[in-house]
Amino acid sequence: MCTTCKTIFHSQRVYKSRCNLYKTQIFKETSSSSSWICYLQKRKRNYRIKNGKQNMPHFFINSNQITNKEITISDKENYQHIARSLRARAGEKLLLIDEQQIQYETTIMSISGSKIVAEINKSYPSKRFLDFELDLAQSPLRSDAQGTIIEKATELGVSTIFPIMTDNCSVNKSxxxxxxxxxxxxxxxxxKQCERAIEPECHTLSTLDKILKxxxxxxxxxxxxxIADKTIRDSFKSRPxxxxDRVLVVIGPEGGFSQKxxxxxxxxxxxxxxxxxxxxxxETAVIVALGNIIYEYSNFNK
Known part of the structure; x- marks a missing residue:
């Protein structure tokens, strides 16, 4: 039996309804161990090891979860992700960050049926944020494209996304x-994936006029x-x-802005x-615009 996912295997094959793995894909947990681990779980565990070092999964916590040099994780979302999805074990590393942008490198001490206790190895202020506040007001696109915009804007350090209605918006308000x-x-x-210090916020649907007021x-x-002929670099030369600073970037829908x-x-x-x-x-314009603003900012503030 696999010691991790409890797959029962007999002679030539492994029988389990959801994975149907073969015996050739069953490995010893360690070279000196008599325990076995199936390929599915070995792959899940090994993806966190890069160049001999563990890649620490990143999670948001609240500072009230910290007691002395220990952090207790009992909220359902983080617990399920760490204990069930990642199948983490005692001794593995986690990277945690609180609302004060303090980052904690921790080691899991214990995992029970309802909570995870991790020991703090090191703590320091996070540097995963921009020196200025970058917000995005954008007319939503159809499903998949909009999801890509949200994801990439988050990776690029946007603090707030304001979905706005425009004359040529192709998505219904409801x-x-x-x-x-x-x-x-x-x-x-x-x-979590890009280890951001601050989780951005997505506001309810509005209009640009209302947001500016x-x-x-x-x-x-x-x-x-x-219509425009002035570039981002030109803008930085006249007013960096x-x-x-708090900067709002406005991007229109697929059909562009109307004359009105x-x-x-x-x-x-x-x-x-x-x-x-x-x-x-x-969707390309959003990524290019945000990336160029960040690039020009770094050049003008060296």
């Missing part, structure tokens, strides 16, 4: 409102196709982004920039 929770979950998972920004950049919306941008004196001569898909 559909967008139902997707907000799903998008927040994508942001949560992506934040309710929120304060140091710089608002609207990316437009065909400084440390601590262009008139609004001009009336509000918003900065309209181009991403070049090429016509980009909306």
């Amino acid at each position: 559909v967008i409102e139902k997707k907000i929770q799903k998008w927040q979950k994508i942001m949560h998972e992506s934040s 309710e929120q304060k920004f140091d710089k608002v950049i609207v990316f437009c196709e065909r 982004i400084n440390k601590g 919306e262009f008139n609004y941008f001009e009336a509000q004196n918003l900065e309209m920039l181009t991403l070049g001569d090429l016509i980009l898909r909306a």
Whole structure:
């Protein structure tokens, strides 16, 4: 019997309804052990080992879970992920981060039926965030493309995503409102994967006019196709982004902005920039725009 997933194997084959593994894919847990582990679980465990070092899975915690030099994980989501999905064991490493952006390198001490106790080996302020606040106001796209935008924007350090209705938006308002929770979950998972210090937030559906009235920004950049001729670099030369600034990037839908919306941008004196001569898909434009802003910021603040 496999000591991890309890697969029962007999002579030439291993019988289990969900994986149907063969005996050739059963391994000894260690070279000196008499215990066996199936290929499925060996692969799950080995993916965390890179160049002889364990790749520490990343999870968000609250500082009230810390007692002396121990962290107790009892919330259902993190417990299920660590104990069930990853099948972690005592002695394995976890990377945890609290709401104060303090990162903890820990070792699992014990896993019971309802909680995980980990010992703190090292703690330090996280550096996985931008020096300025980068927000995105974007007209939602159809399902898969929008999921990609949410994921990549999170990886690129966006703090807040504002879904906005525009004249040419191809997604129904009621559909967008139902997707907000799903998008927040994508942001949560992506934040864990790229070890972000702060989990970003996805706001409810709104309009750009309402956002600008309710929120304060140091710089608002609207990316437009065909109309604008000023680039991101030109913008930084005239008015660079400084440390601590709050910047809002506005991206339109597949059909672009309407003439009415262009008139609004001009009336509000918003900065309209181009991403070049090429016509980009909306999801590509988001990634290119955010990436270029971060790149130019790093150049101007060396």
